[in-house]
Amino acid sequence: MTIQWFPGHMTRARREIQDKLKLIDIAIELLDARVPLSSRNPMIDEILLNKPRLILLNKADLADARTTEKWMAYFAGLGHTSLAIDSSTGTRVNEIPVKVKQLLHDKIEKQILKGMKPRAIRGLIVGIPNVGKSTLINRLAGRSIAATGDRPGVTKGQQWIKVGTEMELLDTPGILWPKFEDQLVGQRLAMTGAIREQVLNIEDIAFFAVKELAKRYWPELVERFGLTTAPPSDLDDADEIVRVMEDIGRKRGCLVSGGRVDLEKASGIILRELRAGNLGRISLESPDDLM
Numbered sequence: 001m002t003i004q005w006f007p008g009h010m011t012r013a014r015r016e017i018q019d020k021l022k023l024i025d026i027a028i029e030l031l032d033a034r035v036p037l038s039s040r041n042p043m044i045d046e047i048l049l050n051k052p053r054l055i056l057l058n059k060a061d062l063a064d065a066r067t068t069e070k071w072m073a074y075f076a077g078l079g080h081t082s083l084a085i086d087s088s089t090g091t092r093v094n095e096i097p098v099k100v101k102q103l104l105h106d107k108i109e110k111q112i113l114k115g116m117k118p119r120a121i122r123g124l125i126v127g128i129p130n131v132g133k134s135t136l137i138n139r140l141a142g143r144s145i146a147a148t149g150d151r152p153g154v155t156k157g158q159q160w161i162k163v164g165t166e167m168e169l170l171d172t173p174g175i176l177w178p179k180f181e182d183q184l185v186g187q188r189l190a191m192t193g194a195i196r197e198q199v200l201n202i203e204d205i206a207f208f209a210v211k212e213l214a215k216r217y218w219p220e221l222v223e224r225f226g227l228t229t230a231p232p233s234d235l236d237d238a239d240e241i242v243r244v245m246e247d248i249g250r251k252r253g254c255l256v257s258g259g260r261v262d263l264e265k266a267s268g269i270i271l272r273e274l275r276a277g278n279l280g281r282i283s284l285e286s287p288d289d290l291m
């Protein structure tokens, strides 16, 4: 689901998360492993302040494993512990309570030293729309709980979901906004399907996708679509990208009268297969780009 975010919504979302922070021991920041920077809220450090934090690179099943490793090293460099997971199948999700306990080790020790029986660790999942918050909550809870489509501003009673015996989660995640002002962020999120096609034109999104794929994953493109065309000689030449899109369209029989390629149809195919992971595991951002 895509939400329209206005400055007022952002302020309210931020306040709602900060109210919830008072109730919890740790924030669990969910990012999309394919686009960890673009799926990251630009104000996250200011919002979470000094709350202990675990970063989860979700949808790791769709991302390039080597690039995900690099992202984990990148976040370690910023002082954050991270874990790559797949909430849809549950891969490595059971490591979350373990990591959380490690991160709060000192606090738990202090409680024990004071003779207190440590209570369950309380966590809050935060992330931008479509990053997988509800899927993860349901996975951790072992049953279907989170109302997908929960929106900021809709108050309801706080409920704690038990995750094993030592952890509890707030049932409603904190919804954050992405970095809208950066056009590249919008394009990358659109490629993953996090931003609806109504906002950006489908052919434009597929154009960006083919450009990115030609840059890093040309062999995967050739293999998936059986391309016979040469790679673009200049990635900044729009005609060269469209030539590849047309070849994809021809290979998939997206033709209109006169033998022209139906680019809209071809675009739909490209995006659907990219998002479903049919081209292989693809990361659209790498820490190498930041060098």
Ligand SMILES: Nc1nc2c(ncn2[C@@H]2O[C@H](COP(=O)(O)OP(=O)(O)OP(=O)(O)O)[C@@H](O)[C@H]2O)c(=O)[nH]1
Residues within 6 Å of the ligand: 001, 002, 058, 059, 060, 061, 062, 085, 086, 087, 088, 089, 127, 128, 129, 130, 131, 132, 133, 134, 135, 136, 148, 149, 150, 175
């Ligand atoms: N392949 C894959 N898909 C996932 C994973 N986690 C979530 N998804 C899919 O991503 C889509 C969005 O997941 P949600 O759990 O609804 O995301 P959300 O963050 O709660 O979204 P909002 O309700 O819009 O805030 C759904 O189609 C999920 O099935 C994952 O680890 N791997």
